[in-house]
Amino acid sequence: MIKVGIVGGTGYTGVELLRLLVLHPEVTLQVITSRADAGTRVDQMFPSLRGLVDLLFVHPDEAHLEQCDAVFFATPNGIAMQQTRALLEAGVRVIDLAADFRLQDIASWEAWYGMTHACPDLVAEAVYGLPEVNREQIKTARLIANPGCYPTAVQLGFFPLLEAGVIEAGSLIADAKSGVSGAGRKAEIPALFAEAGDNFKAYGVAGHRHLPEIKQGLARVSGNGVGLTFVPHLTPLIRGIHATLYGKLTRDVDLQALFEARYADEPFVDVMPAGSHPETRSVRGSNRCRIAVHRPQGGDTVVVLSVIDNLVKGAAGQAVQNLNIMFDFPEAMALNIVPLLP
Numbered sequence: 001m002i003k004v005g006i007v008g009g010t011g012y013t014g015v016e017l018l019r020l021l022v023l024h025p026e027v028t029l030q031v032i033t034s035r036a037d038a039g040t041r042v043d044q045m046f047p048s049l050r051g052l053v054d055l056l057f058v059h060p061d062e063a064h065l066e067q068c069d070a071v072f073f074a075t076p077n078g079i080a081m082q083q084t085r086a087l088l089e090a091g092v093r094v095i096d097l098a099a100d101f102r103l104q105d106i107a108s109w110e111a112w113y114g115m116t117h118a119c120p121d122l123v124a125e126a127v128y129g130l131p132e133v134n135r136e137q138i139k140t141a142r143l144i145a146n147p148g149c150y151p152t153a154v155q156l157g158f159f160p161l162l163e164a165g166v167i168e169a170g171s172l173i174a175d176a177k178s179g180v181s182g183a184g185r186k187a188e189i190p191a192l193f194a195e196a197g198d199n200f201k202a203y204g205v206a207g208h209r210h211l212p213e214i215k216q217g218l219a220r221v222s223g224n225g226v227g228l229t230f231v232p233h234l235t236p237l238i239r240g241i242h243a244t245l246y247g248k249l250t251r252d253v254d255l256q257a258l259f260e261a262r263y264a265d266e267p268f269v270d271v272m273p274a275g276s277h278p279e280t281r282s283v284r285g286s287n288r289c290r291i292a293v294h295r296p297q298g299g300d301t302v303v304v305l306s307v308i309d310n311l312v313k314g315a316a317g318q319a320v321q322n323l324n325i326m327f328d329f330p331e332a333m334a335l336n337i338v339p340l341l342p
Ligand SMILES: NC(=O)C1=CN([C@@H]2O[C@H](COP(=O)(O)OP(=O)(O)OC[C@H]3O[C@@H](n4cnc5c(N)ncnc54)[C@H](OP(=O)(O)O)[C@@H]3O)[C@@H](O)[C@H]2O)C=CC1
Pocket: 007, 008, 009, 010, 011, 012, 013, 014, 033, 034, 035, 036, 037, 060, 073, 074, 075, 076, 077, 079, 097, 098, 099, 147, 148, 149, 181, 182, 183, 184, 185, 186, 310, 311, 314, 315
C-alpha cells in the first residue's frame, strides 16, 4: 500500500482523483487539501464519497504532504512548482496535473503562462506523462508532467501518422471541442449555464497555451518540427473532448491497419472499426481514448476522430495510470470503468 496526497481536492480534477483512488486497492488516501474549505469533511462537500472517504480537507502544508509516497497537484498553473523541490527532497514522487513541468522550453513556458518559472532545473527532469509514448521513462520518474486534456486527444490521434511518416508534418489541423468542466470549478461567467448552455463557440484561435505543448509532443515523434493550426471550441457538454484532426497524406497506406497496429497493446486506446464516428458519451467517466480514422472519398486528406473524457484520460485517469506505472501496479488498476450511458 502507498500513501497518497491530493493538493486541490475540491476542484473537478481533484474530486475525480478521489473518485478513482477510493477504489484503488494499493492506495491509502492520506491528505486532501483545500485552503478555502480546510476543516470541512470531504464527504460533506461531496456526498457521492460518503462511506468511502473519512478525511477532512487540510491546508496544503509540506508537513502534511511529506507523509505521502506520492502527491498529485490538481491545482492551477504555477502552484506545483512552488512545492515540488521540497517534496522530491523528502522522497515523495509528484504528479502535476497542471502545466508547470510540461514545456521543456522555459522561455516559451514563461511567455505562454505569464509567470517566471520557480524551478527550471526540475523541468529537465520531469517526464511527460503520456504512457503511449513514455511508458519506460514514467516507470522510474520522480516527477510527472501530466498532459493537458486537448493535448492528450490530439497527440494520440496524430501519433500513428507522424511516426509512420505518412502525412505532411508542416500543415496539421486540430479542430477540438471541449465540455465546460475543462475550465474547472471556479466561478467564471463563460461557464454559467445561461452562457454556455445552448451555445457553441471557438476561442483562442490566435493562440492557446496547449498549442506549444501539442507541437512539442508531435515534434518528438516526427523527428522534425511540425506546423499545427489548433482551434479549441467550447460546447454545452459537461465532460468530453472531441478532436477532429486533418492531415495531408504523402503516400498510400492502409490507415486502419496502421492505427490498429500502433495501439494493439495499449489498454486505454481503442481504434474503432473502419467507418466509425466515436462519441464523447462512449468514453464518459472512463480512461479510454476512442479513435477512428477516415479517408473521405479516397482523397489525400486523412481525418482522425479522437474522443476522451477531459477529466479522466485528459486529467485524473491519466494521472492514476501514471501512478500505477511508477509504482509497478497493474497499469489498469482502478481504471477499468465502463462509460456511463446515457
Ligand atoms: N478540468 C479539466 O478538464 C482539466 C484540468 N487540468 C488542470 O488541472 C488543474 C486543476 O484543474 P481543475 O480541477 O479543473 O481546477 P479547479 O479550479 O476546479 O480546482 C482547483 C483546486 O486547486 C486548489 N487551489 C487553488 N489555488 C491553490 C493554491 N494557490 N494552492 C493550493 N491549492 C490551490 C483549489 O482549492 P482551494 O482554493 O480551496 O485551495 C481547488 O481545489 C489545472 O491546472 C488545470 O489546468 C488538466 C486537464 C484537464
